[in-house]
Amino acid sequence: MFNRAVALMDLPPGLEEKIRVCNATYTVRFGVRLRGQIHTFTGYRSVHSEHMEPVKGGIRYAMGVNQDEVEALAALMTYKCALVEAPFGGSKGGLRIDPREWDEDELERITRRFAYELIKRDLINPSQNVPAPDMGTGEREMAWIADQYKRMNTTDINGRACVTGKPINGGGIQGRTEATGRGVQYALQEFFRHPEDMKAAGLSGTLDGKKVIVQGLGNVGYHAAKFLSEEDGCIITGIIERDGALVSEDGLHVEEVRHWIAKHGGVKGYPDAEYVEDGSKVLENACDILVPAALEGVIHMGNAANIQAPLIIEAANGPVTAGADEILRKKGAVIIPDMYANAGGVTVSYFEWVKNLSHIRFGRMGRRQEEARHQLIVDELEQLSADRGLGWTLTPGFKQQYLRGAGELELVRSGLDDTMRAAYQSMREVWHGRQDVTDLRTAAYLVSIDKVAASYRAAGL
Numbered sequence: 001m002f003n004r005a006v007a008l009m010d011l012p013p014g015l016e017e018k019i020r021v022c023n024a025t026y027t028v029r030f031g032v033r034l035r036g037q038i039h040t041f042t043g044y045r046s047v048h049s050e051h052m053e054p055v056k057g058g059i060r061y062a063m064g065v066n067q068d069e070v071e072a073l074a075a076l077m078t079y080k081c082a083l084v085e086a087p088f089g090g091s092k093g094g095l096r097i098d099p100r101e102w103d104e105d106e107l108e109r110i111t112r113r114f115a116y117e118l119i120k121r122d123l124i125n126p127s128q129n130v131p132a133p134d135m136g137t138g139e140r141e142m143a144w145i146a147d148q149y150k151r152m153n154t155t156d157i158n159g160r161a162c163v164t165g166k167p168i169n170g171g172g173i174q175g176r177t178e179a180t181g182r183g184v185q186y187a188l189q190e191f192f193r194h195p196e197d198m199k200a201a202g203l204s205g206t207l208d209g210k211k212v213i214v215q216g217l218g219n220v221g222y223h224a225a226k227f228l229s230e231e232d233g234c235i236i237t238g239i240i241e242r243d244g245a246l247v248s249e250d251g252l253h254v255e256e257v258r259h260w261i262a263k264h265g266g267v268k269g270y271p272d273a274e275y276v277e278d279g280s281k282v283l284e285n286a287c288d289i290l291v292p293a294a295l296e297g298v299i300h301m302g303n304a305a306n307i308q309a310p311l312i313i314e315a316a317n318g319p320v321t322a323g324a325d326e327i328l329r330k331k332g333a334v335i336i337p338d339m340y341a342n343a344g345g346v347t348v349s350y351f352e353w354v355k356n357l358s359h360i361r362f363g364r365m366g367r368r369q370e371e372a373r374h375q376l377i378v379d380e381l382e383q384l385s386a387d388r389g390l391g392w393t394l395t396p397g398f399k400q401q402y403l404r405g406a407g408e409l410e411l412v413r414s415g416l417d418d419t420m421r422a423a424y425q426s427m428r429e430v431w432h433g434r435q436d437v438t439d440l441r442t443a444a445y446l447v448s449i450d451k452v453a454a455s456y457r458a459a460g461l
């Protein structure tokens, strides 16, 4: 898919290869004494592109983690950050572990040891490499990593910015936990503002009443499904989880299904819905919008022709394989690509990082006369960015809300909404503006590779 895009670009000779390759991948194997014996774990941190630093990307805990996967995900982070103008290069990390096999104390020891290995090599560092949550990790793991960094760098005043997705009382920012799911919602809201785009998928009207199937009720899928059903009137007709799927044409109650899973360990037995043991078959059910929000490669050459959804939004990273992408495009389905669709997480991570580095409390100060102070802070942040060539930009909505003394959550939401709208506009200008571009993924690649190339050209190699 990268190749399809670069074939349409006029890059200087050799730059395409420089952008494509992953700069470095560090593999770590470490032992932790647990349950009376030493267990050896394998982890990775891959840096795809350092055209901007720090580099950024989540840390995933899953048994399927391997070098190829983290490198592909690190590359995706480069393009994602460029597309939403978060001033970072791309990185990704992973630990080959099934987190459900270990209790909390054990996971803390494993996480701290993994973090130690990465911190001592500057692969976790506020100015060089800043991880975030991904599959199998969340704010708890990020808090352990931040604390580990602090212990090893006691005098680093910017230490909190070494990782994002932290809990609020540990230097996090409001709205980060749900940011990726919220971004999926904003992306769909933006798509449904454009009749021409809806028409391309054979859809019309608004999100209200649209039938949605979601795969994965984890961090991303749960929040996306919750917001779409509670705030936009979507009907969640299918939820696919590890142990099977639930189907109900009348709509599933996302919060209740989530509670059921927490209590029973899976969806099986949930009342008032049909249970389908082979959950992946439900990806093929008729609906208006399909939201794969769990694993990569779930829509492949083997099932792509059977997918009935006219609109697929890639909430997960890489849920549609390259072969399936082609089949779906030929069928006329529209795919909102991962590099845009799930960029809400890194966008709000960027706000958290800026908050940590600026040592400024975001949000309401309580008094009208604070407005002048807010203006000063905005001016100072922009000046700092200009002086140091950091490329920080405060979006117009964010600035407006900040100046009127909005709370932190409002700031985060408006900044995220601005970002998702602007990035969508940049993709759709290419999608509709060029005869040789017929899909949003190619458009997204063109926009982002162009930005990465511009950075390399400006910096020199």
Ligand SMILES: NC(=O)c1ccc[n+]([C@@H]2O[C@H](COP(=O)([O-])OP(=O)(O)OC[C@H]3O[C@@H](n4cnc5c(N)ncnc54)[C@H](O)[C@@H]3O)[C@@H](O)[C@H]2O)c1
Pocket (backbone or CB within 6 Å): 133, 134, 135, 136, 137, 180, 215, 216, 217, 218, 219, 220, 221, 240, 241, 242, 279, 293, 294, 295, 296, 315, 316, 317, 318, 342, 343, 345, 346
């Ligand atoms: N967390 C973030 O901020 C973030 C940001 C960008 C992209 N992503 C991507 O979104 C995807 C999901 O991440 P997450 O953070 O929500 O992970 P998570 O671990 O919170 O949730 C994953 C969910 O998928 C379910 N699942 C696992 N195997 C499944 C299967 N075979 N069939 C159906 N469901 C299955 C799990 O039970 C779980 O509910 C990943 O591709 C991740 O890279 C996450």
